[in-house]
Amino acid sequence: MTKLISHQIHQSFSNMKMKEETLMEEKRVIKELKQGRELVNRLMNNLKNPSSKESNMRLISGILRSYENSIVMMSLDQKTRKRSPETKRMDPSNKKKRRTSEKKTSEKVKVCVGREQEGTSQLDDGFCWRKYGQKDIHGSKNPRGYYRCTHRFTRGCLAVKQVQKSDADSSCYEVKYLESHTCNGNFLLSTTKHSVSLFKEEERNIVPKLHHVREQSEDIIKHMKSEELMLSLDDLENKKKIFRTFSFSNPETENTTGWKNLMENFSPTTTSESGITNELISASVANSPTDDSCFSSLKNILDLSYDWSLM
DNA sequence: GCCATTTGACCGCT
DNA sequence: AGCGGTCAAATGGC
Numbered sequence: 001m002t003k004l005i006s007h008q009i010h011q012s013f014s015n016m017k018m019k020e021e022t023l024m025e026e027k028r029v030i031k032e033l034k035q036g037r038e039l040v041n042r043l044m045n046n047l048k049n050p051s052s053k054e055s056n057m058r059l060i061s062g063i064l065r066s067y068e069n070s071i072v073m074m075s076l077d078q079k080t081r082k083r084s085p086e087t088k089r090m091d092p093s094n095k096k097k098r099r100t101s102e103k104k105t106s107e108k109v110k111v112c113v114g115r116e117q118e119g120t121s122q123l124d125d126g127f128c129w130r131k132y133g134q135k136d137i138h139g140s141k142n143p144r145g146y147y148r149c150t151h152r153f154t155r156g157c158l159a160v161k162q163v164q165k166s167d168a169d170s171s172c173y174e175v176k177y178l179e180s181h182t183c184n185g186n187f188l189l190s191t192t193k194h195s196v197s198l199f200k201e202e203e204r205n206i207v208p209k210l211h212h213v214r215e216q217s218e219d220i221i222k223h224m225k226s227e228e229l230m231l232s233l234d235d236l237e238n239k240k241k242i243f244r245t246f247s248f249s250n251p252e253t254e255n256t257t258g259w260k261n262l263m264e265n266f267s268p269t270t271t272s273e274s275g276i277t278n279e280l281i282s283a284s285v286a287n288s289p290t291d292d293s294c295f296s297s298l299k300n301i302l303d304l305s306y307d308w309s310l311m
Numbered sequence: 312g313c314c315a316t317t318t319g320a321c322c323g324c325t
Numbered sequence: 326a327g328c329g330g331t332c333a334a335a336t337g338g339c
Contacts, residue, residue, distance in 0.1 A: 131316060133331060146330070150315095162330090 036066030129161065129183060141167045149183055157183035 043059040128150035136143045142165035149157040159181040166172040 130314095132333095134317070135329065135331095138328060144329085 031238065032066050036063050039063045039066065125185075129158065137164065142170075149181060151183035155183040157181055159183070 039059050039062045043056060043063070046056055046059065105167040107168060129147035130150045130152075131147050133146040135146070136142050144162055144164040147161045149159040152159075158179040160178045162176040162178070164174045164176075166174055204224055
């Protein structure tokens with residue numbers, strides 16, 4: 001009895017912790033926006049007094065960063081706040097309605113097939129996942145497992161995957177990835193929304209090594225464009241005669257034709273080896289997010305080393 | 312005791 | 326109304 005009570009207290013503390021985290025998140029957003037406002041004021045001063053030594057470009061970069069961080073934090077906040085503990089079960093009369101227009105914007109990406117790992121029902125794709133649900137799916141023999149990134153609350157990573165055992169081949173799993181990992185803290189990578197992972201029995205032991213390489217080269221990657229990153233990985237993979245993961249970069253910053261050409265050059269060897277169909281890749285390209293970002297456009301201008309001091 | 316998983320309930324969408 | 330995705334209390338393993 002006392003054990004049960006203490007456990008419930010513990011759970012309540014966990015819920016309180018979640019609430020605290022939400023409040024802290026709000027404060028961080030406000031702080032971020034205030035910083036942005038401050039930078040705008042300084043930029044305006046600069047424009048009024050051209051003699052000022054402060055770099056306009058640096059100020060603009062700061063403003064963009066501030067807005068981007070706010071957007072990231074707010075989108076996370078909306079998703080995690082869908083249902084609070086006190087709105088459920090505690091007081092059934094105080095049920096909170098879900099917002100109707102809040103249609104999930106995650107890009108449904110891909111289905112890929114993997115093989116069962118001995119002694120575990122999980123596929124090791126190199127990331128840490130936490131299961132948060134399981135559902136029997138209408139018309140399917142096997143239930144679907146719902147996983148999210150372990151770092152969802154600590155690093156705000158929104159990556160989610162769905163794993164379902166194939167009806168046709170019980171040793172195979174269909175894995176669907178929604179959203180991408182942002183837990184590496186790399187915003188360039190965070191805009192890489194689409195990824196396909198393939199899991200083969202003989203490749204599993206290579207996965208951690210690849211992640212080690214990825215972490216080590218994080219600083220280098222920050223200064224690389226996505227295409228370069230892909231090609232580097234491709235090169236790495238070719239050297240080892242393996243292929244496991246490739247990422248679709250965000251077309252916001254890419255030329256679409258160039259992107260498709262790249263994929264066409266990229267896919268023939270990999271697809272034949274891995275079993276992924278060209279249709280899948282085409283669909284993935286077609287599914288690429290199209291929402292335009294003013295920020296990325298501005299960033300492009302900045303990247304082109306536009307001389308802002310001339311303003 | 313802590314943490315991950317399980318599982319029934321909740322809720323939006325079609 | 327039924328389905329699929331998510332939540333969170335309960336449970337189990339270490």
